[in-house]
Amino acid sequence: RGRHSPHSAFAPMVFPHLILLGLLPFLQLAMGHQIGTEFGVRGSTFIDVAKEGNFGQVTGVNAVGWPTSDGEFTLFDHRPVAAWLGASNIDDPLARVPDDSGTYQFSFKGKATLSSWSTTLSSIVFDSATWTTTGTATIARGGNFFQIRFSGSQATSTSATNTGVTDWRVIRPGYTFHDADTQIFVSEIFQMLSPFNHIRYMGWRDTNYNTLAYGSPLNATFGWADRRLPTDATQGSSQLRPGTQGIAWEYIIILANMLNKDVWINVPVQATGSLASDLGSYSYNLALLFKDGNAFTNNQGLSPNLKIYIEHSNEVWNNGFSQYAWNRNMAIVEVNADPNSVLNQFFQRSAWQRGPEDVWAMRRHAKRTMEIGLIFQAAYGQGSFATKIRPIYAHFTIAPFQYNETLTWFTKVYGPPSNFFWGLAQTHYYDEGATYSLPNATVAQIVQALKESSDSERTYTSTINRIARSFMLHHTSYEGGSGFREQNTNNIANRITANRDPMMRQIVYED
Numbered sequence: 388r389g390r391h392s393p394h395s396a397f398a399p400m401v402f403p404h405l406i407l408l409g410l411l412p413f414l415q416l417a418m419g420h421q422i423g424t425e426f427g428v429r430g431s432t433f434i435d436v437a438k439e440g441n442f443g444q445v446t447g448v449n450a451v452g453w454p455t456s457d458g459e460f461t462l463f464d465h466r467p468v469a470a471w472l473g474a475s476n477i478d479d480p481l482a483r484v485p486d487d488s489g490t491y492q493f494s495f496k497g498k499a500t501l502s503s504w505s506t507t508l509s510s511i512v513f514d515s516a517t518w519t520t521t522g523t524a525t526i527a528r529g530g531n532f533f534q535i536r537f538s539g540s541q542a543t544s545t546s547a548t549n550t551g552v553t554d555w556r557v558i559r560p561g562y563t564f565h566d567a568d569t570q571i572f573v574s575e576i577f578q579m580l581s582p583f584n585h586i587r588y589m590g591w592r593d594t595n596y597n598t599l600a601y602g603s604p605l606n607a608t609f610g611w612a613d614r615r616l617p618t619d620a621t622q623g624s625s626q627l628r629p630g631t632q633g634i635a636w637e638y639i640i641i642l643a644n645m646l647n648k649d650v651w652i653n654v655p656v657q658a659t660g661s662l663a664s665d666l667g668s669y670s671y672n673l674a675l676l677f678k679d680g681n682a683f684t685n686n687q688g689l690s691p692n693l694k695i696y697i698e699h700s701n702e703v704w705n706n707g708f709s710q711y712a713w714n715r716n717m718a719i720v721e722v723n724a725d726p727n728s729v730l731n732q733f734f735q736r737s738a739w740q741r742g743p744e745d746v747w748a749m750r751r752h753a754k755r756t757m758e759i760g761l762i763f764q765a766a767y768g769q770g771s772f773a774t775k776i777r778p779i780y781a782h783f784t785i786a787p788f789q790y791n792e793t794l795t796w797f798t799k800v801y802g803p804p805s806n807f808f809w810g811l812a813q814t815h816y817y818d819e820g821a822t823y824s825l826p827n828a829t830v831a832q833i834v835q836a837l838k839e840s841s842d843s844e845r846t847y848t849s850t851i852n853r854i855a856r857s858f859m860l861h862h863t864s865y866e867g868g869s870g871f872r873e874q875n876t877n878n879i880a881n882r883i884t885a886n887r888d889p890m891m892r893q894i895v896y897e898d
Contacts, residue, residue, distance in 0.1 A: 423651065424583045425866060427590015432576055433622075435567040436462045436491070436533070437555040441623040445551070452620030452627050453553040457499075457538045462557055463487070465531035480880040488528040489560025494521045497552030499537035506533055518544055520552070553620070572642060585649035585696065586642075587865065593633035594653040594701045595708050608657050611672040617683045630655060630669075636676055637683045644687065649694040650677075651779075651865070654759050656700035656710040661758045663765035670759050674766035697763060697778045698812070698865065699756040704749065704783040711748075714755075718747035729754070729800045737792050749782070749793050756780050757797075757807045777809035781865050784813040787850040794858050803859065810861035813851050816870035817841035817898060819882060826878055833885035834894070837869055841898040868895065 431439055437460075442448065445458035465485050469476040491506075498513055498520060511522035526533060542550040558567055580586060589595075613630040615622065617637040626632070643650045660668025677695060680688040689695065700710045722728045722743075730747040737746050760778030764771050782790050790811060794804050801807065817840035822828035828836075855862035869891070871882055885891070 421584035422582070423585035423587060423649070424580065425587045425590055426580070431463055431559065432572055432591075433567070434559050434562045434570060434573055435556050436559055437493075437557040438622050439463070440555070440557070440621050442621075448620070448627070449551075449553075450627070451616070451618060454540075454551040455542070456551050457540050457549050458551070459534055459536045460555060462533040462535070463531075464533075470531075478876070478879045479883055484529075484531045486528070487531050487533065488526050491524045491526070491533075491557050491560060492521075492564070493524060493535075493555070493557040494519060494564075495552045495556070496520075496554040497540055497542050499540040499552050502536045502538070503534060505530060506535070508535070515544070524557070555620075571638075572645070576642075577646065580646055580648065583648060585651055585694070586646070587651035587653075587696075588634075588639050589651075589653045589698075589701050591634045591639070592653060594655065595710070608659050609655070609669065610659050611667070611669045614669065629657070636673060637681065640677060640680060640684055640687075640689050643693060644690050647690065647693070649696065650689065651696035651698065653698045653701050656703065656713050656755075658759075660762050661755075663761050665762065668762070670762045671766060674763040677763075678766050694774075695763065695776055696809075697756070697760055697776065698781055699752055699759060701865075702781070703752045704786075704789075714751055715744060715748035718751040719744050721751070722747055733796055733799050735792065735796075737789055739786060739789075749789060750796055752782075753780055753793050753797050757801065760807060773809050778807065779810050779812050779863060779865065780804070780808045780860075781812035784815070784844075784847050784851070787847060787854060790851060790854050791857075794854070798858075805859040808860055810863045811851070811855050811858075812863040812865040813848065815844060815848065815864045815867035815898065817844060817868075817894070818870055818872060819885070822878075823872055823875060824877065828878055828881060830881050830885045830888055833882060834888050834890045837885065837891070838894050838897075841894055844898075867898070 433439060440460055440462045442452075442454045443459050443461060445454040446456040448454055465487055467482050467484055468478045470482075474482075496519055498518065501508055501511060501520075501522070503524065506524040506526050509523050509525065511520065513520045524533070524535065537552055539548050540550055540552050541548055542552060556564065556567065558564055559573065562570075562573075607629070609629040613628040615631045615633060615635045617635040619627060619631065619635070622634045622638070639650065639652070654670060654673065658669035658673070659665065660670030663671075665671055676684075676688065678688045680686045700714070702708055703710050703714050705711055718730055722731050730750045731743075734743065734746065736743065737749070740746055740749075756778050760772075760776060763776045763778075767775055780790075780794075782793070794811075797804050817837050819828075819833050820836035820840050822833045822836045825832070852862045869886060871886075
């Protein structure tokens with residue numbers, strides 16, 4: 388997606404005035420800085436892979452997402468890009484994939500005829516007394532697609548056929564059903580995240596896809612009851628309710644406590660709650676969940692020693708995301724309803740903005756960040772700001788002047804930003820530069836271009852750092868790393884190989 392609006396594995400290292408919340412583990416060797424990472428894995432996070440599966444070819448689902456007809460259950464698809472078109476079309480020259488081989492145990496409530504072209508099904512047993520089916524599915528080495536077809540299904544003993552099955556559980560090789568209930572997450576997750584101090588869950592929460600669900604109008608909001616539940620059929624992308632994209636917040640709390648890592652969360656742009664007194668709002672109940680937990684988390688909130696970095700959605704400045712359109716529209720609605728709105732006070736047109744609506748939108752984003760932070764502080768109590776609750780004002784890296792304009796306006800309306808925000812955030816990406824359009828660029832040329840791009844970012848970072856200092860805010864980066872441009876298959880093999888080149892270590896270190 389490019390260096391200024393990328394989708395990368397890297398995100399929120401604590402410098403005295405610069406926090407790059409996410410690069411690579413070895414960076415922790417540098418001056419003892421703290422480093423975090425973005426968490427948006429492609430592989431299966433859960434021991435029970437059914438939790439991240441998706442149902443297809445069904446005519447309907449029930450209230451929590453279990454199918455009410457025959458269909459198919461895709462547990463995962465880890466094939467390299469374009470493998471479905473044939474081995475010669477795989478873009479990765481090394482065709483790297485996770486090792487998903489082994490025998491999976493499964494069970495579900497109901498009766499059905501099972502089939503699969505991607506796995507070998509065996510030991511299938513139906514127990515009429517409990518109306519439960521159990522069995523195993525074996526994936527051969529190199530197999531990275533897992534799908535089970537169920538037909539002639541009967542949900543209960545009194546149901547007709549073609550009525551679906553429920554309560555799927557599919558356990559990864561080397562684990563037990565008990566492990567799925569107690570450890571919950573695969574061991575590799577703990578190993579992978581152990582070097583980091585904090586985890587940003589934007590990708591895991593599908594933050595960029597939480598708006599305009601169901602084709603809803605641009606002023607539609609959703610409340611706490613609309614959220615993803617940990618008890619939903621899967622934690623996949625099905626739209627049961629307006630807010631059911633991504634993983635349930637409960638799992639984030641559980642994982643963070645297991646890891647003992649601070650969290651960086653992105654509150655959905657459509658979430659209700661603008662005042663600390665909005666006790667029924669999405670934002671307030673989210674704060675309470677992190678504070679106290681609920682029955683699913685055994686009434687354990689986020690561990691008292693862990694901090695919460697709070698961001699309003701993700702890249703609300705980015706017109707490639709629907710949250711940009713939603714926030715901009717709500718700013719227009721607010722000013723049209725009240726021309727004296729704070730969004731319209733001390734108005735000053737900004738460079739790069741097509742009209743006043745864009746200025747209102749930038750201001751509303753800062754205002755919402757403040758409001759959500761105050762709601763969390765109300766839930767946690769006096770003294771929680773900065774010590775526990777750390778709101779982050781994030782904006783557009785290559786427009787430092789807009790940080791300054793918005794924070795200057797904010798100061799006039801609300802007072803010093805440091806009373807409301809713990810830090811401001813930028814990205815820190817670097818791309819392949821001119822080699823983007825060279826069909827025969829070598830790996831060495833691409834790596835050199837990445838280094839030059841990284842070096843060129845210093846001007847933006849230095850300018851934003853000065854702005855952060857002037858407003859007494861910590862300087863952070865919500866995402867960073869190499870960000871190759873999307874929709875470009877030109878010279879793709881060398882571009883992928885460049886990312887794995889040993890010289891990348893030094894570039895990331897210097898960046």
